[in-house]
Amino acid sequence: MILKLALTGMRKKRRDYLILFTGLIISVAVFYMFLTMSLNKDFIARNSVINHIQPVFLVGTVLLSVTTFFYLFYTNSFLLSLRKKEFGLYGLIGVKKQQIGRVFRLETLVITIGALVIGLALGVLLSRVVSWLLMSGLDVGFAEFKVIYVPAVMWTAVYFLIASFITSSVHSARLAKTPIIELLRSDVQSERVVKKPTLTALQTMLGVLFLGIGYLSLYFMEQLRFIGLFTAPVTTTAGTYLLFAALLPVIVRKWKRNKKANLRGINAFTSGQLNFRLSSLKWVLATIAMLIALSAGAIAGGFAFKNDAFLSIDRSWQYDAALYNPGSAEIALLATIPLQEQNSFHVKQDDTYLYYVREELNAAPPLVTDWETYRVVRPEPLPENMKIEDDYQIIPDNWVAALETINPALAGTKSFRIVPLEQYERITGEEVSILLARTADFSAYLQKWQALEELQNDVYSTMMPGFDPKTDAVTSKYSQFKSQYALASGTFFMGFFLGLAFLTMMASILMFKILSGAANDIRRYDSLRKLGVRRKLLENSISREILIVFLFPGVLGLMHVLVGMRLFSFILQEPYYRLWVSILIFLAIYGGYYFFTVHLYRKIVLSHQ
Known part of the structure; x- marks a missing residue:
């Protein structure tokens, strides 16, 4: 019965599970690629140049594993929020909470296994492409390199299965403590926006102050050095969360009170929609802004490190x-x-x-x-x-x-x-x-x-x-360049694929958060349709609402990247080298997720109209 319930629930929420599934596949593929490049012992032993790259890919694996764990934890909480009413109904008909928890864990396990199968296949292909590009650039042979590497497959599977079990178990425990009446009423509970002008003003001042300190630390990083390395990320992160907590609700409320803007079309409804869900969105959007900065910065940093291999060798060696x-x-x-x-x-x-x-x-x-x-x-x-x-x-x-x-x-x-x-x-x-x-x-x-x-x-x-x-x-310029270029190339690929994975997971989280409330909005859009509002106006309202949600973290995240690349100013000669490429990659992925979110949201809330 538990298996049947799990499969039925997955079929009903297949669109929502698909988002988690897509992000997991990319994470598995990149994770396996990093492990394959860093654990191929015979290949590393036969190629001294690759020794310089191995630690880089190990660092990338650790960073990706931490981010993936929080991604799983976050998306599982969204999946649980979508199924609360359904799980409450299971409780009414006599299903024990322990059994409901097993249903949720089984669903998560099935998704993880499916993502592992597809992700490992994609990871093998990705490893082949990346190793070919890397070794062609370094002029290293493919002797002893194994694209399908059993230890990498094993550790990838072990990590994702354990991470999936831990995150699903934590949420199952939370589910067991939730009263059935609260589960049944989960889709009608409103998110209240508490107005505290004094607290808002204080948070805004502190947010601007912290963000200013962070940006100044980044700008003068070459002078501050290690002090700046500590101050910049801490104050910038704190300032981002404080500004989103304080300013975002104020900006939307100001827009809502603007009669000239709200009297056009159904702008009043759009602003009301945003105001309705602010309390849950603001922390997510602050997190998205920081992830945008990390992902786009990782890609830009990879380009800059690779370019610096040429610049630094010319500065160290005057003769070729x-x-x-x-x-x-x-x-x-x-x-x-x-x-x-x-x-x-x-x-x-x-x-x-x-x-x-x-x-x-x-x-x-x-x-x-x-x-x-x-x-x-x-x-x-x-x-x-x-x-x-x-x-x-x-x-x-x-x-x-x-x-x-x-x-x-x-x-x-x-x-x-x-x-x-x-x-x-x-x-x-x-x-x-x-x-x-x-x-x-x-x-x-x-x-x-x-x-x-x-x-x-x-x-x-x-x-x-x-x-x-x-x-x-x-002992030559070329020999030293080869070692530096190997390390820089490893850093480039690590930054590029980490950034790609971060961007995908980040956009998936934002999409998931927006779509998780779509089912609750069906009645509102249905009421407007019955009042005579044209479908075109409703579609435009959805596009504007979601655009604003995507725009806030996107703009601040790009600001973080533009200033944050100063972090490498005392390490790299040209930290902004090809920054435009990483911005274009971000815009392509972020924009693609925006249009896909709009499409899915319209399909959910306007499907019966």
């Missing part, structure tokens, strides 16, 4: 290649690249020191970054007499950076000596020739830098005993 003992193959390949600058240096080494030629260094001082002014400069010429203290030769700071630029692989392995050419020629030791090359655009020749690095593997094996090309990397 430092070739040791370049042979004919390296010289020929380098000749195909339009170079802005090319210099050669010679270094000798013995058991104790690295020796540089003073005249050679002064003739072509390399470009270095002055970390006090953050400007690219050339060091001043080296003096003839340089003191030695405690076996350390005293040279200007910029020349220390210059020697690391010239000799990135060996500079830190031994102490150095800068000597005149005559003395250098008398020194016995292994000599290394180093060629520095620089182009106008490092990113335009990535494949050629990679080819040069592969050619340098043999040189490193000869020059540095113990060097293994399979496990060790050449």
